[in-house]
Structures are given as C-alpha cells and as structure tokens.
Amino acid sequence: xxxxxxxxxxxxxxxxxxxxxxxxxxxxxxxxxxxxxxxxxxxxxxxxxxxxxxxxxxxxxxxxxxxxxxxxxxxxxxxxxxxxxxxxxxxxxxxxxxxxxxxxxxxxxxxxxxxxxxxxxxxxxxxxxxxxxxxxxxxx
Amino acid sequence: xxxxxxxxxxxxxxxxxxxxxxxxxxxxxxxxxxxxxxxxxxxxxxxxxxxxxxxxxxxxxxxxxxxxxxxxxxxxxxxxxxxxxxxxxxxxxxxxxxxxxxxxxxxxxxxxxxxxxxxxxxxxxxxxxxxxxxxxxxxx
Amino acid sequence: xxxxxxxxxxxxxxxxxxxxxxxxxxxxxxxxxxxxxxxxxxxxxxxxxxxxxxxxxxxxxxxxxxxxxxxxxxxxxxxxxxxxxxxxxxxxxxxxxxxxxxxxxxxxxxxxxxxxxxxxxxxxxxxxxxxxxxxxxxxx
Amino acid sequence: xxxxxxxxxxxxxxxxxxxxxxxxxxxxxxxxxxxxxxxxxxxxxxxxxxxxxxxxxxxxxxxxxxxxxxxxxxxxxxxxxxxxxxxxxxxxxxxxxxxxxxxxxxxxxxxxxxxxxxxxxxxxxxxxxxxxxxxxxxxx
Numbered sequence: 001x002x003x004x005x006x007x008x009x010x011x012x013x014x015x016x017x018x019x020x021x022x023x024x025x026x027x028x029x030x031x032x033x034x035x036x037x038x039x040x041x042x043x044x045x046x047x048x049x050x051x052x053x054x055x056x057x058x059x060x061x062x063x064x065x066x067x068x069x070x071x072x073x074x075x076x077x078x079x080x081x082x083x084x085x086x087x088x089x090x091x092x093x094x095x096x097x098x099x100x101x102x103x104x105x106x107x108x109x110x111x112x113x114x115x116x117x118x119x120x121x122x123x124x125x126x127x128x129x130x131x132x133x134x135x136x137x138x139x140x
Numbered sequence: 141x142x143x144x145x146x147x148x149x150x151x152x153x154x155x156x157x158x159x160x161x162x163x164x165x166x167x168x169x170x171x172x173x174x175x176x177x178x179x180x181x182x183x184x185x186x187x188x189x190x191x192x193x194x195x196x197x198x199x200x201x202x203x204x205x206x207x208x209x210x211x212x213x214x215x216x217x218x219x220x221x222x223x224x225x226x227x228x229x230x231x232x233x234x235x236x237x238x239x240x241x242x243x244x245x246x247x248x249x250x251x252x253x254x255x256x257x258x259x260x261x262x263x264x265x266x267x268x269x270x271x272x273x274x275x276x277x278x279x280x
Numbered sequence: 281x282x283x284x285x286x287x288x289x290x291x292x293x294x295x296x297x298x299x300x301x302x303x304x305x306x307x308x309x310x311x312x313x314x315x316x317x318x319x320x321x322x323x324x325x326x327x328x329x330x331x332x333x334x335x336x337x338x339x340x341x342x343x344x345x346x347x348x349x350x351x352x353x354x355x356x357x358x359x360x361x362x363x364x365x366x367x368x369x370x371x372x373x374x375x376x377x378x379x380x381x382x383x384x385x386x387x388x389x390x391x392x393x394x395x396x397x398x399x400x401x402x403x404x405x406x407x408x409x410x411x412x413x414x415x416x417x418x419x420x
Numbered sequence: 421x422x423x424x425x426x427x428x429x430x431x432x433x434x435x436x437x438x439x440x441x442x443x444x445x446x447x448x449x450x451x452x453x454x455x456x457x458x459x460x461x462x463x464x465x466x467x468x469x470x471x472x473x474x475x476x477x478x479x480x481x482x483x484x485x486x487x488x489x490x491x492x493x494x495x496x497x498x499x500x501x502x503x504x505x506x507x508x509x510x511x512x513x514x515x516x517x518x519x520x521x522x523x524x525x526x527x528x529x530x531x532x533x534x535x536x537x538x539x540x541x542x543x544x545x546x547x548x549x550x551x552x553x554x555x556x557x558x559x560x
Contacts, residue, residue, distance in 0.1 A: 366503065
C-alpha cells in the first residue's frame with residue numbers, strides 16, 4: 001500500500017482540516033509502518049508542577065496514529081477513534097517537546113490497531129504508552 | 141470519609157491551580173461515591189464534522205474523576221493519572237455541552253479506580269465510556 | 281431487537297459449541313440490555329492465596345458479554361472479541377462463585393461495546409470491572 | 421537490578437506455586453528488560469473454529485509479564501495484576517503454540533508497566549498486543 005501523501009502534503013492538508021491544532025503538531029516521519037510526530041509544547045499543554053497534561057499527551061497519541069492512517073488512506077479517510085488505552089508512566093518536563101512514535105500493528109478493512117510510545121525530546125525512557133483502535137466505515 | 145470541599149470551594153480551588161482550564165468545566169455534583177462535571181463546549185473542543193474531539197472528551201473524563209478524588213483527599217492531593225481506557229461510541233454534536241458521570245469503584249490507599257460515562261446534554265445514549273486509575277503517592 | 285434464545289436454549293447451544301467450558305458457567309439472566317453469568321469456581325480457576333486467577337475472571341467477562349450478543353444475534357453470530365480492558369480491584373475469595381453483570385452500551389452494525397462488573401457472590405464491592413469490544417463481520 | 425533466578429530456577433519455582441498451569445507454559449527467556457514465554461497449546465485452550473481462546477491468550481500475557489517481575493523481585497514477590505488492556509488482532513491457528521514477548525516499560529517502586537506482543541510460533545504478524553500493570557505492595 002503506497003503512501004498517499006508526502007510529509008509536506010499531509011501537513012498542509014491537516015492545517016486545512018484541523019485549524020484548531022495546526023500550531024501544536026509537527027509531522028516528523030510517515031511510512032508504511034507508522035509515524036512520528038512532535039507536540040510543540042506551549043502554555044495550554046501544561047499543568048501544575050511544570051508538567052504536560054494528560055489530555056495533551058492523549059492528543060499527541062491520537063494525532064500521531066491518525067497521521068499514519070491518513071498517509072495510507074488519503075483524503076477520503078473517515079477513520080474514527082473507537083478505543084484508546086493509555087498508561088502514563090513518567091512525568092514529562094514542561095520544558096521539552098514530546099515526540100510520539102507510532103507503529104501500525106494491524107491495518108484491516110474495518111479496524112486499524114496501533115501502538116505508540118511518547119518521549120520527552122532527548123530522553124530514552126517513555127513518558128507514556130498507548131494503544132489506539134480506529135474504525136474505518138465501509139465504502140458506499 | 142467526609143468531603144473536604146463544597147462544590148463552590150472546589151471550583152474556586154481548581155480555578156487557582158488550573159488556570160488553563162478554568163472556563164472549560166463546571167462541577168455539577170460531588171459526593172462520596174463520585175462526581176458529575178460539564179464540559180462547556182467551545183471552538184477549541186471541536187473537530188471537523190461539527191463534533192467534539194477525542195482529547196476534549198478525555199479531558200472531561202480526567203477532570204471529572206479528579207474532582208471526585210480531590211473532594212475526598214483535599215488540597216494535599218497529589219494523585220496522578222496512571223491509566224485511562226476510553227471507548228468512543230457515538231459522535232457527539234458540537235452544539236451541546238458534554239456531561240460526565242463518574243463513579244468511584246475503588247478508593248484504596250495507593251490506587252483509585254473510577255468509571256465514567258459521557259453524554260451529550262439531554263441525550264440518554266452515552267457518547268463515551270472510560271475507566272481511569274490514579275496513583276496516590278505515600279505520605280511522607 | 282427481540283431475543284433469539286431463552287436462557288435454557290442459549291445454555292444448551294453453548295454446551296454444544298463450547299464443550300471446554302460447559303461446566304464453568306451458568307447463565308442467570310439475558311435481556312435486551314445485557315446479561316448476568318455465574319462462574320462456578322473450581323480448582324482450575326484458583327491461584328496461590330486461595331483466590332481466583334485473572335484469566336478465570338477474564339473468561340467470565342468475555343463469556344458474559346458474549347451471551348448478551350448471542351442472545352441478540354442468534355446462532356449465526358460470528359462476533360469476535362477485539363479489545364478488553366480490565367481492572368482488577370479486589371482479591372476474590374476462592375470459596376465463593378463469581379457473578380458478572382454486563383451492560384450493553386452500544387450495539388452497532390459492526391461494533392458492540394459492553395461494560396461488566398464482577399462480584400464475589402454475596403458481596404457488593406466489585407472484584408473487577410471490564411469493558412469489551414466485539415467486532416461483527418459484515419453479512420455476505 | 422540483577423536477576424534473582426535462572427530460567428531453570430524460575431521454572432521450578434513456578435511449578436511449585438502454580439501447579440494448575442505448570443504444563444501450559446515454557447519460559448524461553450528472562451532478562452532485565454523483559455521475558456519470552458511459550459503457551460503449549462492443548463485442547464483446553466481451543467475454541468470453535470480451531471483457534472485459541474481469548475482467556476488462554478490473556479493467561480499467556482499475564483504469565484509472561486509476571487515471569488519478568490518475579491525474575492527481578494525474587495520469591496518474596498507479591499505483585500498483583502491491577503490492569504490489562506488487550507487487543508485481539510488476528511485469529512491464531514489452534515495448531516501452533518503461542519509465543520509472547522514482554523517488554524518492561526517501567527519498573528517503579530509501586531507500579532510495573534509492561535507491554536506484550538503475542539505471536540503464533542513461526543509467524544511475524546502479532547495475534548494480540550497487551551499492556552499490563554502490576555502493583556507491588558509496600559514492604560513491611
């Protein structure tokens with residue numbers, strides 16, 4: 001299954017369809033097997049204790065997996081997140097961006113399952129791990 | 141275990157410690173057994189298709205469960221989310237607020253487990269369900 | 281959606297198709313909204329400390345939700361478990377049977393989502409909670 | 421943290437404490453970072469369609485992660501499973517054994533988080549993925 005976008009094309013497309021988040025994420029890598037995305041951390045992502053909020057980490061996981069799916073399915077993609085299970089393992093510093101690595105484990109006709117690990121940039125111990133399931137509606 | 145806050149006191153405390161989210165949530169109910177919180181939906185919570193984003197739903201679940209824990213533990217609470225598993229079941233309309241009902245299933249010395257269901261205001265079919273675990277660090 | 285089985289019919293059908301587990305479970309209730317099933321605890325379900333093993337609790341959750349689905353879909357049911365998230369909250373005694381209450385939260389065309397709570401018989405505090413997702417393959 | 425057991429010692433210890441499962445599992449590898457365990461598939465693990473049951477896959481995941489923890493904590497280990505989230509992605513054949521690879525992602529003082537992937541022996545596409553959390557009670 002060849003990719004439908006380059007990183008530049010995908011970034012531009014996401015800016016169009018998700019104006020709310022266009023300054024939050026930077027797509028670093030997309031391939032047949034997964035994706036890597038940066039969360040550009042700013043004030044709205046922080047919580048007390050100079051750390052990054054759970055919802056911000058969740059949004060990075062969801063975005064990263066979605067980029068991998070869009071890259072394969074193209075603009076007609078209507079995949080919706082149906083499940084996410086996330087473990088928060090270490091408190092990230094609010095001073096560093098977060099990077100998520102996502103691996104596609106199954107790309108079925110109706111379900112996609114992916115795994116992601118999230119790191120503070122420059123650190124090797126994961127801040128969080130997550131698995132996400134997307135449902136792809138049948139083509140009409 | 142009596143509650144350490146009234147709704148008014150808890151709302152005020154949250155405004156102090158979470159300035160980022162103070163206009164997003166309204167605490168509707170807190171009790172020994174759980175909590176009910178509203179997400180006041182605005183543009184930043186939306187995604188294409190006039191629906192509410194997954195991260196916004198996640199933030200409501202996390203906030204609702206955290207309110208129930210704060211209400212029991214008081215200001216010294218340092219509980220951190222360690223796991224969340226969430227199922228997104230129906231697309232909420234972007235026109236209605238979301239309401240989460242959270243039930244505490246276990247309030248242990250080191251772990252709290254809670255269940256939440258999220259509804260579009262006025263609807264009886266849940267938009268999402270989630271379970272959340274918090275870890276309470278040992279007192280020094 | 282009317283039920284396709286009585287409890288007696290469903291029990292008999294399960295005995296036919298799952299000979300491995302026919303002495304483990306007793307169906308207590310099936311309805312449009314969910315199901316209730318007993319795990320008849322015996323030696324193979326136990327683990328050290330006179331408690332019941334995680335896999336035995338998992339099997340009860342999976343069976344209970346599957347009974348609710350079979351009751352609605354009938355013998356042609358081909359639903360497969362795609363996700364289960366389970367929280368083990370209290371150690372059950374090995375002396376009492378376990379009872380699972382399952383509630384169907386969404387019965388979609390391709391995905392079913394259910395929630396279950398598991399109790400030691402006679403106790404009000406849940407031993408475990410779980411959510412399960414089943415995928416229903418498209419009809420040919 | 422050095423390992424407290426060799427594979428032979430750990431296998432023998434597990435036979436002593438889990439007589440119910442001693443013929444089901446073979447420990448293939450233990451290290452500081454994780455473990456690899458085989459489920460020796462037999463009739464009781466099967467379900468209709470000549471495939472392996474969900475509870476059998478769950479038991480393999482739980483056992484594999486527990487081996488990694490025992491190897492680090494030694495005989496005094498009292499770790500209990502508190503959460504498991506599992507995605508079933510492909511139907512394994514009932515003719516092949518299953519192999520689980522488990523990676524420890526966090527080994528904290530009170531919580532251990534691990535990730536596992538399960539394969540049919542000889543196959544490269546995972547049958548299931550799971551994450552598991554164990555709670556380690558404080559030493560008295």
